[in-house]
Amino acid sequence: MSATGFLSQLLQLAIALLLAPILVGWVNQCRAWLSNRSAPPLLQPYRMIRKLFNKDAVVAENASWLFRMTPYIVFAAMALAAAIVPSLATDLPFAQAADAIALVGLFALARVFAALAAMDIGTAFGSMGARREMFVGFLAEPALLMVLFTASLISGSTSLPTIVDTLAHREFAIYPSLAFAGVAFTMVSLAENARIPIDNPATHLELTMIHEAMLLEYSARHLALLEWASALKLFNYSCIGLALFVPFGIAEGSADWLAILGATPLLIVKLAGGGFALALIETLSAKLRIFRAPEFLGTAFLLAVLGMLVNLMLGS
């Protein structure tokens, strides 16, 4: 572990924490533009978080420690994931500790705690949201693993920095299997981040919401942390997507400071492009009925499997 690695780890974490709410603001802005509404300011999520931190928390009488701890656990899991996913540099001390499979496990940990906390209070909406979240989660997880395995087959390692090093810094080659993995990954990340074909992040209508239903009982700093965590989740998924499919520009293992600083504006540009694409997909598609979700995510899983098959067939 080098000093540069340690510093780039810190820088990457700070940038993830700072940029995540702005990414959500940017996606909301694009969505507003695309549907001809006047857009909220870019920093609106920050104002929201600040407002919530300044309020007094109201906790239900029969809430257990689980309910109070969950926001911190979920936030910590997402922040740790942000430290593992190589978004700026590949020389990350944290990334040595956890590979792609552990990363999926980290997301699962956050999901399980959020679902348990939603059921802890015992309201109908909380348990409904939790049930649906687990339902979507158990379908999305294998598809995400398959996407990561396709990339692992190419680079011969499940460690994300190695995958990025293989894809970005060796001789340029086209990997057809990544086309399948890319489509599958887009579908999975739409579902995992509670985006439109599966869930609508803007709705608070009882019968359709999934993610929001789980947060209904939270207020003040707890809610702020959970909102920030879901922004971080979107940021993490975007960074995984960028690392797998457009890894160019991420600073290489033994890179100097200049490369890491140069990677930052490139990351912002790529995230802006990704955010716009997300808003475009959300504007163009309609929300699916909840019982169509297995079909949607099943397609994602099969496409990811197909990617692996094509990889074996073409040897690339």
Added chain:
Amino acid sequence: MPMNIPLWAQLINLLAAVLLLLAFAMLAQRRVLTLINLFAAQGFALACSTAIVAFATHQPHLYWSVGLTLVLKVLVLPWLLHRLIVRLDVKWDVEGLINIPTTMLLGIVLVVFAFNLALPISQLANTVTRATLGIAMASVMLAFLMMITRRKAIPQVIGFLAMENGLFFAATSATYGMPMVVELGIGLDVLVAMLILGVFFFQIREQFDSLDLQHLEKLKE
């Protein structure tokens, strides 16, 4: 491994993957309109790969085949199909005999089967892009599956056309093209088949008031 094959062969591998991806998307699609657009996109991918083969192997006669594919499969046939569904008023309904997730699972099994089948065959070939033979066979079989599992006439015809796309891809990319006469023949065959089937659609609907081909299985009223 991808390192030691030239860039144009890598591009063809990529286009093969796109072709298979589109075949799968067609298998999963419920709407006729989107089905037609996907078919046009598949034709475009096919034209691109043929153009790359023509350029890389210096076979100018393949450019004719590119033009034929572009005009027929990207413009004329989708346009004919669009006009047909507007006049028959069947924009939305695609009904399968088995539900879509099961069809997709069958599709995966077929892909594995096709890959296994093509592996020994493609080892006999000496072209750089021989590995795409399996993908071409898989997309032929997926189109076949679509023809079998769909109940209505128009998706079955699109399945037929998509099958021809897969065959054509096998011919051009895996083996660098067929004689010009054969290509012309196949291209015109498809066009004529489409025109005749178009007439059939109207006759079937006149007779049974629907495009459900199950009505054809009964001999008498």
